[in-house]
Amino acid sequence: MQAGIFKVCLVVITAIVNHPLLFPNNDSATDDLIIQKLKEREENLKLQQLELEQLLSHREPPREEEAEPENQPAGDESLWDFWSVMSMIVFLMIEVWRQDFLDNTSQEPSKEEDDLLFTGSSCHGIPFPSKTMLAIFHDQYIRTTTNDAARTKEFVEGFADDLLEALRSVCNRDADMEVEDSICVGSMYENWRVNKPLICDLLVPFAPPEPYYFRCQPWVSSKSIASHQQNFRSILVCGPEDASGCVCDRKKLGEDMLCLLHNPSSKKKVPKDVNLLCSKDSNYLDTDQVMKWFQTAITKAWGRISHKYEFELTFSHLDSPGALRVKFKSGKVISFNISPVVQYEDSDLYFISQFPGKNSSDELSSSIQWNLSFAVYERRFLKDVAKHLPGNSCHLSCLQIMTFLHSKQCQITGPRGLTSYHLKTVLLHLLLTRPYDDWNNIMLEDRLRDMFKSLEKCLLEKKLHHFMIGNSKLPDTVSLPEHFRTAEPLNLFRSFVLNRDLYQKTLTMFYEMIKNATVVINEYSFHIPVGPSIKN
Template identity: 60%
Template sequence: MQAGIFRVCLVVVAAIVNHPLLFPRENTTLQESDKEIIQKMKEHEENLKKEQQRLEQEITRKLADHNMNPEGKGKEANLPWDLWSAISMIIFLLIEIWRQDVQEEHLQQPSVEEDDMTLWGNMFQGVFLPNKTALAAFCERFIRSATNDAARTREFVEGFADDLLEALRSVCNRDTDMEVEDSIGVGSMYENWRVNKPLVCDLFVPFAPPEPYRFRSEIWDPEKSGPQDRPGYGKIKVCRPDEEATGCICDKTKLGEDMLCLLHSKSNEIKLNSEMEVLLCSKNTQYLDTDQVMKWFQIAITKAWNKISHKYEFDVTFSHLDSPGALKIRFRSGKFITLNITPVVQYEDSDVYFISHFPSSGLLNGSSSTVCWFLSFAVYERRFLKEMAKHLPENSCHLSCLQLLTFLHGKQSTLTGQSGLSNYHLKTVLLHLLLARPVLDWSSESLEARLKDLLKLLEKSLHEKKLYHFMIGNKRIPATVCLPETFLRAEPLNLFQQFVLHRGLYKKTMDSFYEMLKNTSVLINEYTVHVPPEHTDITNKA
């Protein structure tokens, strides 16, 4: 009798536990309008009731048989009980598995991050952006004045940089020091979309080792996967004369014992090893060390400025010491100009450069190894924008969209602090959008619509945590850009990979992004004071 009561209780408890509507915390995502799910739940409930009734009838029958045959208490009586227990457990297990499958498919309990994502996805629908009049007034009053200032700043910086680099060459040892080439203007100031102040000029300064040494570039291999692979990074090996052919005739002709190559003399080799490799390479390796190169360049810049400082009526200092050439020029009037002169190494015969630091782009050298250098495609990105400008309508709005977005992002960063979003990410979104939309869609009258497209594409990328590098693995890049085939065939590089690894940074970035959307109208209208109030009303919904 006790065994029978226990079995009845077991069946009842199992039915209650598996009841789909008795535990509302498991169904918090159930929507009243989802009729299909409700219908399935009702069917599931009916099946459980029928199964419960059948089991109760079976138990009642077994109890009646047991009472009619009370002497069966031996092994024969234990066998039906064991068999019945096994069958019951199997049935309950199957019911539980089926219930879990239904829950995972339709009623999975969302995590905190999923709750936030649901909220974020709906927020953009309630955000209002300034209308065309307000945007046009902002561009006229704020952006164009900043563009004029940028042209004057570039002209001054280029002249000063040429003088500084010429002095740097004069203070370097031509036999053992690096050979410095002319500077290359890159980034927002040279692509004409920089608006946030201070206006910063970024200059690349390619350098190479003295003869007979040479650099050998080693980039990641997209066909070889492994923990050591770092997509977007590479290493620079300093090749000695005895390791690589340099083109000298002594490499191809066997010289006699009484003949000596003046270029590759033994004494010269020892001198180079002690003064160049030890100072610029990572310890016990032949690979250029980013920190060592930064120290060398800062010392060389300091010597060069000391040589020419008497010619100028301003002071030059390092704005921060964690970048090779982040300089600040301060005039007697109190005004100042900032510039970044960054040493880079050319990748083979291309316009791709190895760079150790990104002082003003917001990107960080994400590698923990000081021998890993990031690959910069800044020259190709500038070339792509020039190529697109040839086909876009006159006075196209593509740069104005980027200027508006970087302005808003800069102001929001001032209010809430830095997030995981950088100006380079915003620029990458624009580059992708330029290829996605027809060229005729970028007329000046389409500024409002294209700005919305830019924000929506950025939001989509943030939600998916995927924003692919524009120049790596993008086969849609025009052939006129002349990007090396190696990078066209490479696997795409996700610039938002950091959000997958760092959930705290991701949440802060999303909060900052939507806060920026809310503040858009206020920030823009602050810089359009000359526009009548009736024209700056927020009338358009994103």
């Protein structure tokens, strides 16, 4: 009897050990295979049960002196029934547990499985528009838009100069901020903007009245800039009580000696009632205060020159410092951004309260944080690299087509974590890695596919490095300050690591954008026969 009980227990243990839930194999089995294995195990159990019965039936009869009471056989049968019932209960519990577990795992996939859903997708096998269709689309749609951009830039630059001159005339030079000439930056002046409305971006440096001055401070005191705050800094408003750094402030030069830089007899008196636009209870420049000051100054300046023009000027976004909108009597509308900025030392870096078309509250946690703009250096790089590229280069055409497809996809699925600045950054990196001759216009399709592949790789890795910060491959002609070149690289896709839902939506939108590329380009081409699609 003990041997029988031992075999029954051995059967139960064997079934548990071999169960696919508790000890799963590396290879996933189908439902039919699992059912077949369960049937085989059932047959094995039946055979083992028959062997146990035969073993019990062929047992030698006990001796008379060792004979058991008459009720012992009934006890053996009841004990056998007890172990049989226990075995069935164990099997049933395991089976119910397995079904519940499979249902839960099918409804709640793990994070790793979410990522694997997209690694199977790839832009390599997705059809792209043919070379002929791309060339037709570029000539008939993008080139026409570029011609409109030239006229828009000419009007905006002339009007902005007139508006800023009027702004200076209405400001108190002794108590108000001093405004410099505007600087043209962005996609319109880099000649790749194609999405409408065509919007010009201009930077307007400003500074406090003498003897006050701005001092830009990093958020970290060390020489290396923190990876998560390399684009943010604070701006300290310094007054005449702060040491100027000249020797005459620290030493007595004598009665017969004068400092040629700081003549005490010509020192300017500190103006009264100066609005330094600082945050409350601090000496740091406040973005909200700057926005209110600049909008008020623009309104006064327009009131002085409005009689010269036959159009209306309004603010298109009240939460942006200088987002302006011109509306002519004919109904035509031209929009542009004039953003007040602070120059960083003697460089072409500028601190801006808010990038045009972007909500600053999504990134900045404090009103004394300022974004760092590399727009001047990026425009300079594109201008310098164009000197080495073929005369009919396709690098800007690739960026134009890619941003066009991205904008149309955003209209369908809504905006996600991908922006036109990310697309531009991908192009800038490719311009450094590919030979100049590869950017000939006849290779437009190949370079466009390279951009999509590179962007896909960055999305899957959740890593896209800023082109300027920490890029040791930058040419010397860019003249970027050295401590930004040697800083730790800045990951522009860091938000995807922190926000998983945004990442999944952005990946979905990216692959849908590629799939819809051929259809969208065909719709915006003027009834030209569609050429065959090319696949890898």
